[in-house]
Amino acid sequence: AQTVTQSQPEMSVQEAETVTLSCTYDTSESDYYLFWYKQPPSRQMILVIRQEAYKQQNATENRFSVNFQKAAKSFSLKISDSQLGDAAMYFCAYRSFGGGADGLTFGKGTHLIIQP
């Protein structure tokens, strides 16, 4: 079974600065997908970014980028130019490559606080 670990229960950053959220995972599979989801106070789960394990290039979506280190099984999320609207719980998630209908395995989450 796969496990996802987020070692930072809470992070705080000043508005406009950069913050990095950590995620490590354990799997015996060679191909898989990794995701970062954002859950603001509304509790809606919003997909932020995804990474295919077979791609060496790190994914980027506007101010959000990942540092994917496959050998180290690490998948960190970098948020640049932090904005107040980025305040939320951030969950790292794993899914098997061939398991299109498989459920996601989530980490425990990191609560991101943005200081104005």
Added chain:
Amino acid sequence: AAGVIQSPRHLIKEKRETATLKCYPIPRHDTVYWYQQGPGQDPQFLISFYEKMQSDKGSIPDRFSAQQFSDYHSELNMSSLELGDSALYFCASSGPGLAGVREQFFGPGTRLTVL
């Protein structure tokens, strides 16, 4: 763009009662997933359906059952409710997309309170 619809949004039940949660996936999505998120917890996968057949099973209690209907909507039936079943229940859907990633799009959730 159309999103995943869940009903009801809030539900209050007594212990030992039964509850039914409904999920309407994004149009043309063929897969539905159910998750349970307790207070202060991460979402836990319960069960998924692809083309109306059960596809994957997670930590779903035996007291719960689910199905996907011909119009692709899904229902989660919960019987003999316990206080510990109080949680936010998410439905997500996915469809054949670019590169076969099948990203899961989540609904707003149903908040179930068991008294």
